[in-house]
Amino acid sequence: MSILVIAEHDNAVLKAATLNTITAASQLGGDIAILVAGHQCGAVAQAAAQVVGVKKVLVADAPHYANQLAENVAALVVSLAGGYSHILAPATAAGKNTLPRVAALLDVAQVSDVIKIDSVNTFVRPIYAGNVLATVQSQDSVKVMTVRGTAFPAAATTGSPASIEAVAPVADAGLSSFVGQQLTQSDRPELTAARIIISGGRGMGNGDNFKLLEDVADKLSAAVGASRAAVDAGFVPNDYQVGQTGKVVAPDLYIAVGISGAIQHLAGMKDSKVIVAINKDEEAPIFQVADYGLVADLFVAVPELSRELDQLKAAG
Amino acid sequence: MKILVAVKRVVDYNVKVRAKADGSGVETANVKMSMNPFDEIAIEEAVRLQEAGKAKEIVAVSLGVAACQDTIRTALAMGADRGILVETDAELQPLAVAKLLKVVVEKEQPDLIILGKQAIDDDANQTGQMLAALLGWSQGTFASKVEIGDGAINVTREVDGGLETVAIKLPAVVTSDLRLNEPRFVKLPNIMKAKKKPLAVLKPAELGVDIAPRLITLKVQEPPKRQAGIKVDTVAILVDKLRNEAHVI
Ligand SMILES: Cc1cc2nc3c(=O)[nH]c(=O)nc-3n(C[C@H](O)[C@H](O)[C@H](O)COP(=O)(O)OP(=O)(O)OC[C@H]3O[C@@H](n4cnc5c(N)ncnc54)[C@H](O)[C@@H]3O)c2cc1C
Ligand SMILES: Cc1cc2nc3c(=O)[nH]c(=O)nc-3n(C[C@H](O)[C@H](O)[C@H](O)COP(=O)(O)OP(=O)(O)OC[C@H]3O[C@@H](n4cnc5c(N)ncnc54)[C@H](O)[C@@H]3O)c2cc1C
Numbered sequence: 001m002s003i004l005v006i007a008e009h010d011n012a013v014l015k016a017a018t019l020n021t022i023t024a025a026s027q028l029g030g031d032i033a034i035l036v037a038g039h040q041c042g043a044v045a046q047a048a049a050q051v052v053g054v055k056k057v058l059v060a061d062a063p064h065y066a067n068q069l070a071e072n073v074a075a076l077v078v079s080l081a082g083g084y085s086h087i088l089a090p091a092t093a094a095g096k097n098t099l100p101r102v103a104a105l106l107d108v109a110q111v112s113d114v115i116k117i118d119s120v121n122t123f124v125r126p127i128y129a130g131n132v133l134a135t136v137q138s139q140d141s142v143k144v145m146t147v148r149g150t151a152f153p154a155a156a157t158t159g160s161p162a163s164i165e166a167v168a169p170v171a172d173a174g175l176s177s178f179v180g181q182q183l184t185q186s187d188r189p190e191l192t193a194a195r196i197i198i199s200g201g202r203g204m205g206n207g208d209n210f211k212l213l214e215d216v217a218d219k220l221s222a223a224v225g226a227s228r229a230a231v232d233a234g235f236v237p238n239d240y241q242v243g244q245t246g247k248v249v250a251p252d253l254y255i256a257v258g259i260s261g262a263i264q265h266l267a268g269m270k271d272s273k274v275i276v277a278i279n280k281d282e283e284a285p286i287f288q289v290a291d292y293g294l295v296a297d298l299f300v301a302v303p304e305l306s307r308e309l310d311q312l313k314a315a316g
Numbered sequence: 317m318k319i320l321v322a323v324k325r326v327v328d329y330n331v332k333v334r335a336k337a338d339g340s341g342v343e344t345a346n347v348k349m350s351m352n353p354f355d356e357i358a359i360e361e362a363v364r365l366q367e368a369g370k371a372k373e374i375v376a377v378s379l380g381v382a383a384c385q386d387t388i389r390t391a392l393a394m395g396a397d398r399g400i401l402v403e404t405d406a407e408l409q410p411l412a413v414a415k416l417l418k419v420v421v422e423k424e425q426p427d428l429i430i431l432g433k434q435a436i437d438d439d440a441n442q443t444g445q446m447l448a449a450l451l452g453w454s455q456g457t458f459a460s461k462v463e464i465g466d467g468a469i470n471v472t473r474e475v476d477g478g479l480e481t482v483a484i485k486l487p488a489v490v491t492s493d494l495r496l497n498e499p500r501f502v503k504l505p506n507i508m509k510a511k512k513k514p515l516a517v518l519k520p521a522e523l524g525v526d527i528a529p530r531l532i533t534l535k536v537q538e539p540p541k542r543q544a545g546i547k548v549d550t551v552a553i554l555v556d557k558l559r560n561e562a563h564v565i
C-alpha cells in the first residue's frame with residue numbers, strides 16, 4: 001500500500017491542513033509520498049520533508065503550477081497516480097477544487113470530507129450538514145478522498161528529513177489562467193488553525209461593530225469568524241464564514257455573538273471543545289449547543305468581556 | 317451562447333434530517349423537498365446572462381426520480397427555456413451524475429454549464445469538477461462573480477483566504493457559490509407558463525452509461541448529541557468559568 005498526499009501551500013509555506021491530512025494517511029498505514037506542485041516552491045518541499053510519517057517528497061516545479069489551477073494540477077496527479085492505493089488532499093477550497101477532477105479522470109469515486117478512517121476502504125463522512133454521519137465503503141481500486149482537518153491532529157514536523165525527488169511536469173493544459181486575488185490581510189490566526197474563535201452574526205448590525213469582536217480577539221489571540229448572514233450583509237469578507245458551506249472549525253473555545261444557531265452554522269462549529277453563546281434572545285437555538293450561555297445585549301456584554309479580560313491580565 | 321444548468325431535488329434546507337432507526341439511510345418519507353439552494357443560484361445566473369443578451373437558450377437538467385420534474389418546473393418558472401429529466405430510481409453518486417450529464421452535454425452542445433458548488437444533502441462538492449474533467453473542459457468553481465468575455469470568462473472564486481479570479485476558456489463548467497446572486501422569487505404567471513415549456517424524459521440505459529455506485533453506504537447514524545450547558549448571569553461569571561472550570565482562557 002502506498003499513499004499520495006497533495007500538499008496545500010502558497011509556494012512559500014506548507015499549509016497546516018496538510019499536516020492533518022498526513023495524520024489521516026498514517027492511520028491508513030503504508031508508505032506516504034507527498035506531492036508539492038508549485039513554482040519556486042523549494043521551501044515548501046523542505047518543510048514537507050520534515051513531517052513525521054512522510055517517506056518521500058515529489059516536487060513538480062513549473063510556472064503553470066504557481067496558482068494551483070485545477071486543470072493542470074489534476075493532470076499532474078493523474079500522471080503520477082500509478083501504484084498508489086490512496087490519493088488524499090485536505091478538504092480545503094484547493095483540495096475540493098482539484099481532487100474530484102482527479103477522481104473522474106481515474107474513473108473512481110471521491111469520498112469527500114472524511115472524518116474517520118475505519119479501514120483501508122471504509123470511511124466516515126458527514127452528510128446533511130453533519131446531522132448524519134455515513135459510513136461508506138469504497139469499491140474502487142484507488143481511493144481518492146478529501147480529509148476534514150478538524151477531525152485529525154496535525155502530524156509533527158520534527159521528522160528526519162525524507163528524500164526529495166523532482167518529477168516531470170505535464171504540459172500546461174492551456175484551459176485556464178490566473179488573473180488575480182484579493183486575500184484578506186490579517187495578523188490574527190487563521191480560522192481553521194485558531195485555538196480560540198469569536199464569531200459574529202447578523203446581530204452585530206454592521207461591519208464597524210466587528211471591531212468589538214476584534215478587540216476581544218486580540219486579547220485572546222483568537223481568530224474572528226462570522227455567520228453567513230453577516231457575510232451576505234457585507235459586514236466581513238467571505239473567508240470569515242463558518243458553517244456547512246463555509247469553513248469547518250473545532251477550536252478549544254468558540255464564542256458565538258449575535259448568531260442564532262441555524263443548522264448550517266452549527267455544522268461548522270459544533271465540534272468545538274467549549275462553546276459560548278451571547279444572544280439577547282433566550283430562545284435562540286445556539287443555546288442548545290452552548291456550554292455557557294449568556295442572555296444579554298451584545299453591545300453591553302462584549303465591551304464588558306473585553307474589560308474583564310484586561311482585569312484577568314492585570315491580575316496575572 | 318447556450319447554457320445548461322444542473323438542478324437537483326434535495327431535502328429542503330429547513331428540514332432537520334434524521335437517521336433511520338436501523339441505520340440504513342436517512343428519513344426522507346414525507347419531508348419537504350426543494351431545489352438545492354446552490355442550483356437556484358445557478359439558474360438565476362443563467363437567466364441573468366440571458367436577460368443581458370449574453371445567452372440564447374437555457375436548458376435545465378435534473379437526474380433522479382420522476383418527482384424531479386417539479387424541480388425542473390421550478391427552473392422553468394425562473395426562466396429556463398426547456399428541461400431534461402434523466403429518470404431513474406437508482407442511487408446516483410456524483411461520478412454517475414457527471415457521466416450522465418456528459419452524454420446530455422454531447423447531445424446539447426452547450427457553451428457553458430452551471431452547477432451548484434455542492435448539494436446540501438450529500439455535501440459532496442464534486443459533480444461540476446468531475447463533469448469538467450470528463451469533458452476535458454476548464455472549470456471555475458465556487459463562483460461569486462462571472463464575467464463573460466470573448467471565448468473566455470473571468471470567474472471570481474471564493475477561496476479559503478478570500479477571493480481569486482481565474483480566466484477560463486469556453487466551453488466551461490462553473491459552479492455557484494452563495495454570493496453569486498440572489499435568486500428571484502417565482503411569480504405565479506411564470507409557474508403557469510412553465511407548465512407549457514418542453515420537458516424531455518430520458519433513461520440512463522438509453523444513454524449507455526454505467527451508473528453503478530462505487531461507494532456502498534454501510535450505515536448512517538446521528539453524531540453524539542451535544543448537551544446544552546448552563547446559562548450564566550453575568551460576564552464576570554462567564555470569564556471565571558472559562559478560566560477556572562473549562563480552562564480555555
Ligand atoms: C444553502 C445554504 C447554506 C448555508 N450555509 C451557511 C453557512 O455555511 N454558515 C452559516 O452561518 N449559515 C449558513 N446558511 C444560513 C443559515 O441558514 C442562517 O440563515 C444564518 O446562519 C443566520 O445567521 P445569523 O445567526 O447571524 O442571523 P440570524 O438568524 O438573523 O440571527 C441573529 C441573532 O442575533 C441576535 N441578536 C440580534 N441583536 C442582538 C444584540 N444586540 N445582542 C445580542 N444578540 C442579538 C438575535 O437574537 C438572533 O438570534 C446557509 C443557508 C443555506 C440555505
Ligand atoms: C433513491 C436514492 C437513494 C440514495 N441513497 C443514498 C445513500 O444512501 N447514500 C449516499 O451517499 N447517497 C445516496 N444517494 C445519492 C445522493 O443523494 C447524491 O445524489 C449523490 O451522492 C450526489 O452527491 P451530491 O449531490 O452531494 O453531489 P455534489 O457534487 O455536491 O452536487 C453538486 C451539483 O451537481 C448537480 N447535481 C448533482 N446531482 C444531481 C442530480 N441528481 N440532478 C441534477 N443535478 C445534480 C447540482 O447542480 C449540484 O448542485 C441516493 C440517491 C437516490 C436517488
